[in-house]
Amino acid sequence: QSVLTQPPAVSGAPGQRITISCTGSSSNIGAGYDVRWYQQVPGSAPKLIMYDNNKRPSGVPDRFSGSKSGTSASLAITGLQAEDEADYYCQSSDTILRHFVFGTGTKVSVL
Amino acid sequence: EAQLVESGGGLVQPGGSLRLSCVGSDLNVRDSFMNWVRQAPGKGLEWVSILYPDGTIHYADSVKGRFSFSRDNSKNTVFLEMNSLRGEDTAVYFCARSTIAEGLDVWGQGTTVTVSS
Numbered sequence: 001q002s003v004l005t006q007p008p009a010v011s012g013a014p015g016q017r018i019t020i021s022c023t024g025s026s027s028n029i030g031a032g033y034d035v036r037w038y039q040q041v042p043g044s045a046p047k048l049i050m051y052d053n054n055k056r057p058s059g060v061p062d063r064f065s066g067s068k069s070g071t072s073a074s075l076a077i078t079g080l081q082a083e084d085e086a087d088y089y090c091q092s093s094d095t096i097l098r099h100f101v102f103g104t105g106t107k108v109s110v111l
Numbered sequence: 112e113a114q115l116v117e118s119g120g121g122l123v124q125p126g127g128s129l130r131l132s133c134v135g136s137d138l139n140v141r142d143s144f145m146n147w148v149r150q151a152p153g154k155g156l157e158w159v160s161i162l163y164p165d166g167t168i169h170y171a172d173s174v175k176g177r178f179s180f181s182r183d184n185s186k187n188t189v190f191l192e193m194n195s196l197r198g199e200d201t202a203v204y205f206c207a208r209s210t211i212a213e214g215l216d217v218w219g220q221g222t223t224v225t226v227s228s
Contacts, residue, residue, distance in 0.1 A: 002155060034214070036213070036214035036215070038156075038215070040156075044220075045205055045218040045219065045220055045221055046148075046156065046205070046215070046218055047218070048213065048214060048215060048216050051212065051213040051214050051216075052212060052213070057213070057216065089155065089156050091156075091214060091215070097172075098169065099158055099161060099169050099171065100146070100148075100158040100161070100209075100214075100215075101158065102155060102156040102157065102158065103155070104155055105155040105156070
């Protein structure tokens with residue numbers, strides 16, 4: 001019952017730029033809550049790669065960038081690399097549900 | 112480096128109970144916002160519960176009344192007591208710390224709960 005919608009899959013060739021969208025509503029992203037992004041390699045725990053909409057934790061390559069506008073957010077990966085193959089989840093908070101909400105998840109494949 | 116380690120998962124029959132544990136190192140659970148997040152097989156992430164430093168607790172509607180989040184400061188450990196378990200509770204359960212600014216910034220490796228007869 002995710003309230004944030006992401007495309008199921010996005011793919012690109014090595015070196016290309018891809019973007020992953022995260023669509024919410026006026027009760028979450030549109031209410032002004034920050035968006036975070038997590039990267040999850042199958043079989044491993046998620047890893048925070050973007051917070052406060054567009055800030056990268058220490059150690060996350062600057063190939064990753066984030067943005068937010070209105071009720072949506074997006075994660076961009078430039079110079080796509082094989083190691084970027086993973087599932088990506090956006091996350092925000094929700095005024096109505098009053099707790100964290102996750103996106104549906106996007107599987108990134110490097111062709 | 113802050114770390115979290117979960118334990119306590121296993122196979123349980125529908126209607127049964129299980130208690131998960133999560134111990135912190137280089138991280139003080141008493142002063143942290145602690146969370147449980149789960150992931151059903153082949154599915155996405157689902158937030159389950161949060162425990163504030165002041166003791167406030169919130170639960171997802173899907174587990175409210177069945178799950179209970181608690182903390183033992185002396186052991187630097189948090190617990191998730193799960194009762195009246197259902198098949199849809201089958202998942203990997205992750206313990207994670209959250210901060211107001213960064214969200215869920217430290218995650219455990221997860222522990223697997225399987226509810227089946």
